[in-house]
Amino acid sequence: MTPKGSPRDLVSEKGPYLHEIPIDEDHDGKTTHSSGASVLSFNMDRNRKDKRGLTFREAPVPRPPTLSRTKTIQIPQSRPKPNHAYLYHLFDPVIEGLLWDYMREVLIVVMMLVVLMWAALPLYWGSLAPGLSHAPNFKAWVVDFDGGPLGALVTESVINSTKVGNRHLDWEVKPASQFSSMQNLAQQVLEEKAWAAITINPGASSTLYIARAYGDYTYDQTTAVTLYIEQARNENAVGQLITPIATELLDKTLREFNARDIAAYIRAIRAHPDAVETSLESPSALAGAWWKTINLRPWNIAHDNNRANLFDTFRTVMSHRARQRLEAQLTYKSLVMLRIGLPLLAYIPISTSYAMLGLFFRAPFDAKFHSGAGFFVYVAYAYMDICALGLACEAAMSILRPDHMTLFLVSWLVVNISTPIEPPEMQARWYRYAYGMPF
Template sequence: MTPEGSPKDSAIRRGWALYDVSVGADQNEKAVHSSGASVLSFSPGRNRKGKRESGSHESSGFPPLARTETIQPSRPRTSNAYLHQLFDPIVESLLWDYVREVLIIVMMLVVLMWGALPLYWGSLAPGLSHAPNFKAWVVDLDGGPLGAFVIESVMNSTKIGNRHLDWEVKPASQFSSAQDVANQVVEEKAWAAITINPGASSTLYIARAYGDYTYDQTKAVTLYIEQARSENAIGQLIAPIATDLLDKTLRNFNARDIAAYIRAIRAHPDAIETSLESPSALAGAWWKTVNLKPWDAAVAWPMTIVGQIYLTLFAFIITMSSHRARRNLEPHLTYNSLVALRIAIPLAAYIPISTSYAMLGLFFRAPFDAKYSGGGFFIYVAYTYLDICALGLACEAAMSILRPDHMPLFLVSWFYKDGYLILPGFIPKDETSALLARAKQLIAEFPLEGHPMTRFTTGEEDDPNHSKKHVGDEYFLTSGDKIRFFLEDDAFDAKGNLAKPKEKSVNKIGHGLHELDSVFRKFTMENEKLRQLARDLAFHQDPEGKLISLSMVICKQPEIGGKVPEHNDSSTISTFLYTDPPSALGFWFALEPCTEFNGALSFLPGSHRTTFVRLPEGGTGFVDIENPITPLDLQSQKLERTVDPKASEGDYILETCDAGTLVLIHGSVLHKSERNTSQNTRFAYTFHMIESAPKVRYDERNWLQPAASMPFSKLYGTQAVH
């Protein structure tokens, strides 16, 4: 409370933020206003105007004033906003506060980098891999029978199957010697090269004829590789294929050549005796492998591949932290100054980040000098700097639109672009183990007695292994509100008897797991992390109206887990989860590692944006998925949805993943999986969400229909039905 007689009690309010204040004659009684302006104090006892003014004030209930002046109280001067240049003195302190905070962030990131990344670098340094390439040469420097035979055999290998390199015959005239060929491999003109060395045929025949016991059969043919270029490509593909090819080729050559030689000398006992003095020549020609650059830098793999994830995180942290650091400075700058600041400061901050990142490799002896001597380190620094610039400035651009609260949606843009999104480590390890254990427990406990032996297969009708007893029986069609078990088609013998143990025969468990099993219900229906992800995706119009239509565990059994051909989950001809308009969204959780051998998912990126159909007038064409045809249109117009083999051939991307990974699948994206050829299962849990009515119409032709006993479940806890 302000005491009686204070200046505020003596003020007369006259409009917005205006006060009349008494001004006394004694200049020593000045007061200072909070805004910094001096204001004369009240002086009710020194009224020089006389009784008239005094009486007037008394009648109005206010103390008499000696003189009045109108002042305006202090308030922020909005006229200064967005007017100052970057180095104006008035914002200098704010600018340095901002720079200081960014520097602190950079130093903290450097400390974090050196504290965390060495653990990962060190754990992966012993052995890692790169993706392979297949270009290889074969050069005949011999010009004799051996050279001609090897050339023919190598080129014939490219005509059978796909287990071969991209062999190319290079004329001997292009090279001065075998060493010249080796130098070309070092220069990465080819991944490998086979040379039939000069005089290989003649040296072999002379050694036999004269009994040269010093003959070295491995000098006939040489395989040049450069393991350091890519340990995985050389070790897993190039060297095994090339050595296997040479082994078969030279065995065939020696078998023919030795037989012909023995026939030629069998009438000459002395020649036979002489040949026996050189057993290596009598055995025939062979080859040796020359590793021009051995693989001795496994640490390069995490630095160049997995390390990109860390660079993305570092760039994202700088973007988010910079936004917070400049919040006081930003309102004072012009647009041009703000843009310059948001570009210049991150670009400067990335310099110590990229340099420190590269220096980390020095401690693990990354071979920066392998090709460019000492300059290799600085080339790698520049590469890392440009890399983090591309990532960081993209985050800065997204920040302008999304703001900090919605920056996670930046990642969601990949989902809408490709039609699927891989989220590694979404499920904690213990939760993944619990779901897997529960699925196996359900299989172990279900009785085969009384089971109709319903099989589930997604093979094509013209497939000779395709089961006629497919998914159309009552056991399958009424499974929406039950937990039922469907068997692998190949688990049965030719007589229809189950030939595999029960635990190795189940194709999938479905389709009411999310409601009827306590473990899967808790994970699906009571998972706030899933709910928040569904909100962030903004896939459906009604954020609270997401319906879970079905759930299942897919087992993909060893050796018999069938191939699933390309399909989508809400196609216009599908009887699976079609809604009008399409709204299916799949959540696919890997409960075990998914590899290329046990049937990992493959996707055709972007295929959700168009669909390929067979037109009624003949031919084929693309239909915009945003204006889709419905099952009724298909019936009336006789449109048949197909997949363009030319459009999809070779474009599928295999997405291997670890246990605990979540794969979000757009209902219209084409995807598939191959047969499980391994000895390991590939358990996965999946459920689908669709939009609720009245936003969409759920098609009555779908095989899955909501049951009266268990309507489709809302993700947020209540039940509803279309």
């Protein structure tokens, strides 16, 4: 239809007591009405002649316009499309194609999960395998501050244990002159220069003999030998491997020493009844030397960091959806800056909130520093951890897209949690990649 007001489209029929009646006309000279009723088509030349002979004041008998053609057009009314939702059964032929497409997609996902299962789960379960065969990988020290018979026997027994089998630590004899004090040795264990240390304390042999000779009932036999451990370094390694091996060795060694020493002492004093009576006043000294364990840093709380990976994965997927319309407008350099810079800012409140949860559960942030400093140290650690995990997810999103991010998340979690459960010294050699993992 042409715009209203064009001279060709607008035809007016005028007569006495009549109004103008606009009639729209098609380009082929046939007029139509939107209602679909019958419409008359007028001859334009004859209408012009009739207009010249008519005035508004005179009202002759109107002549009917010359009719050229009559046509009725019926415009079909739009009908609502029928809703076919929830009408078909599972094996209806109408949806057979859709059903096979669905089955194919499910089959592909199942195959991918099977491959992922065989690749990821053996890696995780292998990390949980008993690590007793890897005990010689743990460095430990033995230090003789005594210089007497007890120190000599304990040192010799510890070194001899490394010559048979593999149920022993990597014991190394350290000279007492290398340490300024017992506190200095303990500090070096805290700095993770050794997993454990056995010290034969100063004057252990002479103190034992004096207590027997004078009947010192205050003698503490556990002051002779000390085992230093740091349980917080790795609770599994210290609890399952280092402590059992070290205590078993000390138990065997000191029992052997006491059996020999007590027998020799009784042979020496049996001819002196007074000496026997005096030694009986100190039963602890008569029982012999023993040891005690000092846990320099106990493992007193479990704090799992792999939950942070879940939160960051959600942020990555949601950010990808929110960025769809924007990234098509940005240059490559601007897009890279956006995808790196914005997550680094977003990780600050996430890591701070994650660390603050520990305050409500009384996490011991004062293990090395005071509580305030320890808290912010943990915030910084959590931030670096989330950055390492999150930026890896951002890189994977560029390749896998959101549809397959769940597969990456499973593999990424398994690769990370397979390493911190046990230390690298307690696992097979290929788990040394743990030194480069965030967890």
